[in-house]
Amino acid sequence: MAKQQKEDAPAFKISRRGFLKATAAAGALVASGVPALGLARKIGASEHAIEASMAGLKAVRTTCSPNCTGACGMLALVDNGQIKAIIQADDYPEEEYNPRGCLKGLSFLNLIYGPDRLKTPLIRTGERGKGEFREASWDEALDYVAGKLKEIMGKYGPESVGVAFQVGGTGYVHKGAVAALAAQAGWSLHHAYDQNGDLPMFWPMTFGVQTEELEPLEWLNSKYIAVFGSNLLATRVPDAHFLVEARQRGAKFIVVDPNYTPTAAKADEWIPIATSSDDAFGLGLAQVIIEEKLYDEAFIKSYTDLPLLIRSDNGKRLRANEVSGAANLPAPDYREVFVVWDGGPRSVNPQSLEPVGNPALEGEFEVALKDGGRVKCKPVFQLLKEKLAASYTPSRVAGITGVSQETIIRLAREMAAVKPLHIVYGASNYQWYHGDLKGRALALVTVLTGNIGKPGAGISTYAGQYRIRFNIGSWWFPPDKKPNWVPFLYVLHGPTPDMKAKLPPNGIKALLFGWGNPFDQHNMSNKMRKMATGGDFELIVAMDFQMSTSAQWSDVVLPGVTWYEKTELVASPVHPYVQIQQPAIEPLYECKPELWIIRELAKRINPDFAGHFFPELDVNQAAEKAIELMLQKGGEAVAGITLADLKKGPVRLKLPAPGHRQIPFYEQVNEKKPFPPQSLPAPLEKTAALVKSGRIEFYREEDIFRRLGEELPVHKPPFEDTEYRLNPGAREKYRLALITRNALYRVHSTHSNNIWMNELQDLKPRVWLSPGEARQRGIEDKERVEVYNDRGRLIAYAVIDPGIRNGVIIFEQGWWSRYTEGTAYNSLTYPFIKPTHEVYFVPGIWSPNTCWNECLVDVRKAGVMA
Numbered sequence: 001m002a003k004q005q006k007e008d009a010p011a012f013k014i015s016r017r018g019f020l021k022a023t024a025a026a027g028a029l030v031a032s033g034v035p036a037l038g039l040a041r042k043i044g045a046s047e048h049a050i051e052a053s054m055a056g057l058k059a060v061r062t063t064c065s066p067n068c069t070g071a072c073g074m075l076a077l078v079d080n081g082q083i084k085a086i087i088q089a090d091d092y093p094e095e096e097y098n099p100r101g102c103l104k105g106l107s108f109l110n111l112i113y114g115p116d117r118l119k120t121p122l123i124r125t126g127e128r129g130k131g132e133f134r135e136a137s138w139d140e141a142l143d144y145v146a147g148k149l150k151e152i153m154g155k156y157g158p159e160s161v162g163v164a165f166q167v168g169g170t171g172y173v174h175k176g177a178v179a180a181l182a183a184q185a186g187w188s189l190h191h192a193y194d195q196n197g198d199l200p201m202f203w204p205m206t207f208g209v210q211t212e213e214l215e216p217l218e219w220l221n222s223k224y225i226a227v228f229g230s231n232l233l234a235t236r237v238p239d240a241h242f243l244v245e246a247r248q249r250g251a252k253f254i255v256v257d258p259n260y261t262p263t264a265a266k267a268d269e270w271i272p273i274a275t276s277s278d279d280a281f282g283l284g285l286a287q288v289i290i291e292e293k294l295y296d297e298a299f300i301k302s303y304t305d306l307p308l309l310i311r312s313d314n315g316k317r318l319r320a321n322e323v324s325g326a327a328n329l330p331a332p333d334y335r336e337v338f339v340v341w342d343g344g345p346r347s348v349n350p351q352s353l354e355p356v357g358n359p360a361l362e363g364e365f366e367v368a369l370k371d372g373g374r375v376k377c378k379p380v381f382q383l384l385k386e387k388l389a390a391s392y393t394p395s396r397v398a399g400i401t402g403v404s405q406e407t408i409i410r411l412a413r414e415m416a417a418v419k420p421l422h423i424v425y426g427a428s429n430y431q432w433y434h435g436d437l438k439g440r441a442l443a444l445v446t447v448l449t450g451n452i453g454k455p456g457a458g459i460s461t462y463a464g465q466y467r468i469r470f471n472i473g474s475w476w477f478p479p480d481k482k483p484n485w486v487p488f489l490y491v492l493h494g495p496t497p498d499m500k501a502k503l504p505p506n507g508i509k510a511l512l513f514g515w516g517n518p519f520d521q522h523n524m525s526n527k528m529r530k531m532a533t534g535g536d537f538e539l540i541v542a543m544d545f546q547m548s549t550s551a552q553w554s555d556v557v558l559p560g561v562t563w564y565e566k567t568e569l570v571a572s573p574v575h576p577y578v579q580i581q582q583p584a585i586e587p588l589y590e591c592k593p594e595l596w597i598i599r600e601l602a603k604r605i606n607p608d609f610a611g612h613f614f615p616e617l618d619v620n621q622a623a624e625k626a627i628e629l630m631l632q633k634g635g636e637a638v639a640g641i642t643l644a645d646l647k648k649g650p651v652r653l654k655l656p657a658p659g660h661r662q663i664p665f666y667e668q669v670n671e672k673k674p675f676p677p678q679s680l681p682a683p684l685e686k687t688a689a690l691v692k693s694g695r696i697e698f699y700r701e702e703d704i705f706r707r708l709g710e711e712l713p714v715h716k717p718p719f720e721d722t723e724y725r726l727n728p729g730a731r732e733k734y735r736l737a738l739i740t741r742n743a744l745y746r747v748h749s750t751h752s753n754n755i756w757m758n759e760l761q762d763l764k765p766r767v768w769l770s771p772g773e774a775r776q777r778g779i780e781d782k783e784r785v786e787v788y789n790d791r792g793r794l795i796a797y798a799v800i801d802p803g804i805r806n807g808v809i810i811f812e813q814g815w816w817s818r819y820t821e822g823t824a825y826n827s828l829t830y831p832f833i834k835p836t837h838e839v840y841f842v843p844g845i846w847s848p849n850t851c852w853n854e855c856l857v858d859v860r861k862a863g864v865m866a
Contacts, residue, residue: 230426792827
């Protein structure tokens with residue numbers, strides 16, 4: 001095998017003098033009441049810096065930025081150009097947010113100086129996936145990549161170059177540089193939000209937004225917290241204490257989940273539910289709320305489509321321009337004027353949420369039309385009430401969910417009475433084919449009870465780095481340049497009859513990716529690796545700081561840097577602060593910041609492109625210029641915030657609610673602005689067209705929704721439209737639902753090779769299954785097993801857990817293939833595309849979403865043949 005890395009490059013080491021300095025710094029922190037890892041007393045970053053300085057160390061404030069919405073401020077303690085320790089910064093203006101962090105972030109030294117750290121550009125010499133490379137200079141590697149890209153662009157068109165980078169919120173500068181080059185060159189961009197399966201499609205369907213969530217500090221204002229399929233104590237480590245504190249302050253806290261999780265262990269009540277039946281459960285709650293008139297009538301009349309009339313002849317909304325004598329109010333092209341019944345037909349202004357008379361919620365009405373005909377209509381509320389009464393009474397829902405009807409009735413009454421109500425709908429729950437239906441049903445509960453737009457109230461999903469917090473167009477998208485957005489599912493699945501996105505005519509022929517590990521994380525049905533070995537991808541280029549699985553599958557590896565080695569701007573969706581990363585050390589070995597890599601690549605592809613990236617400046621100076629540009633032109637959320645401010649510490653974004661708190665839809669409910677608020681970077685008219693009434697919408701009139709019987713939220717069981725249709729034999733052959741949940745020990749694929757985290761797991765990937773399922777297969781606890789189906793296989797070690805429901809097997813995703821003996825957990829999954837996700841296409845907002853958990857498997861002792 002060819003040598004992969006230089007062996008003589010400096011490794012992490014500490015001299016006796018350096019050790020004594022680090023020990024002295026830790027001692028100073030402990031003496032001041034702060035343990036060495038900064039986990040206890042809340043003091044400012046400047047105080048930490050003073051104490052570190054007294055011990056002869058330099059303290060550099062930066063932001064921990066994997067694909068995690070925590071965005072925790074960290075201090076790197078540096079001696080002689082080497083980071084000796086990482087501690088929490090404790091410098092947020094609100095004391096409740098101090099300190100922030102977790103053991104993953106504090107142990108990041110294991111990755112900065114670990115054995116997988118890339119040191120020099122590499123060019124493949126052996127077969128793809130074998131990890132055989134030769135070292136190359138930067139000029140050779142960049143010339144090679146640029147030459148191959150130009151060749152592919154000339155042969156197949158520029159859109160045949162696919163670019164995937166993970167989560168813009170963790171790096172507005174360097175990831176923005178990738179987007180800018182893609183836009184200039186006409187390449188195709190793959191949005192990480194739907195690619196990762198993190199896009200909860202009920203949000204655009206119901207509210208017209210990408211996603212909105214309460215900030216964790218607002219949990220303390222909630223009086224009732226209902227968690228559906230989210231394991232917050234494992235996935236929201238920096239903020240989990242707010243959940244416990246809310247309960248201590250008197251909030252009721254329930255968990256609805258098929259499995260007994262660490263979060264369920266902290267709840268007042270755990271409600272075990274049949275797998276993927278949350279839509280039925282939510283509709284059962286709504287049926288009780290409506291039947292017993294526990295809903296907020298004024299709220300739903302003002303803010304929702306529930307009073308709007310639906311025609312009985314075609315299932316469409318009644319429009320004002322169809323009605324005899326109705327006022328056809330002026331409205332922009334992306335809106336429509338609909339009609340309610342208020343003693344007669346009345347037009348509703350889609351540009352205002354001011355109350356419109358006293359519209360009827362129930363009844364059937366005959367309306368005279370302009371063409372001389374008459375049509376019978378019912379309000380959406382009436383249709384909803386009829387559907388719920390016919391199919392979702394507590395007794396019927398109990399049969400679907402396994403939850404008793406007494407419990408359903410009690411919980412519905414509690415949720416209607418106790419306010420503010422906050423529902424958390426987790427990714428493990430919505431990453432199913434019908435996850436949109438579950439979200440629409442659960443949103444119905446919060447909306448019927450008026451728990452929207454108020455402190456401590458709403459529905460939140462807490463997955464993915466989806467949100468762009470301010471206007472980034474000045475840096476990400478050069479004037480008159482737009483990339484071609486292509487949902488990644490189409491790369492794996494191929495085109496569909498209903499697709500609205502534009503798949504390149506010749507497909508994706510070159511794949512350039514960064515900050516991710518797609519050959520583990522997105523290798524559905526083993527498709528990625530098949531495309532690599534089969535030649536579908538003619539060029540694969542990785543930008544990474546580690547030799548990950550995906551780097552091993554690449555033709556060229558360009559070594560990037562960690563967030564301790566560059567200047568960057570960070571603003572995550574959940575943590576409401578804008579922060580910067582500052583270089584604590586120089587880039588190690590021959591590694592380069594990604595902005596430098598993209599700038600050099602731009603010069604070689606087209607010299608005219610390079611001017612956008614401040615080529616005359618040092619890379620960190622260029623990054624600062626990009627930050628200043630985005631802050632100056634970023635709009636209201638960052639108005640008045642400067643780079644100098646951010647160098648002093650984190651600054652809260654200027655959000656519209658009092659105290660700049662993050663309360664979704666505050667302006668809509670309190671200032672009567674129409675739905676939706678803008679989801680950047682999309683223009684408002686693109687997302688406003690998703691809810692044309694300017695209101696929260698539960699009725700979808702589009703033909704595909706009506707054809708599938710989903711114009712209103714309904715329950716549909718898992719696998720009927722997917723696995724059983726793909727392979728009817730799967731019904732009997734594969735009876736375990738594979739759930740790939742997030743782990744406490746990793747942030748997706750990051751930290752898969754962190755020795756501290758792996759030691760806490762005994763260095764073994766695990767699958768969890770119930771005692772009953774294990775007994776049927778003769779599997780013992782800790783035994784090496786194989787999870788399999790017709791598509792792929794996974795090797796792991798069994799954990800027999802009585803808290804796991806029969807019919808389910810759980811794997812914690814993110815393990816690199818080398819830890820699963822070369823097998824790949826996503827080889828088991830399939831790139832299903834739901835037609836309702838294709839009705840519109842707004843990149844990363846209304847787009848086909850990956851449904852990881854819509855997957856059937858079985859498990860056996862490893863080595864046993866079928």
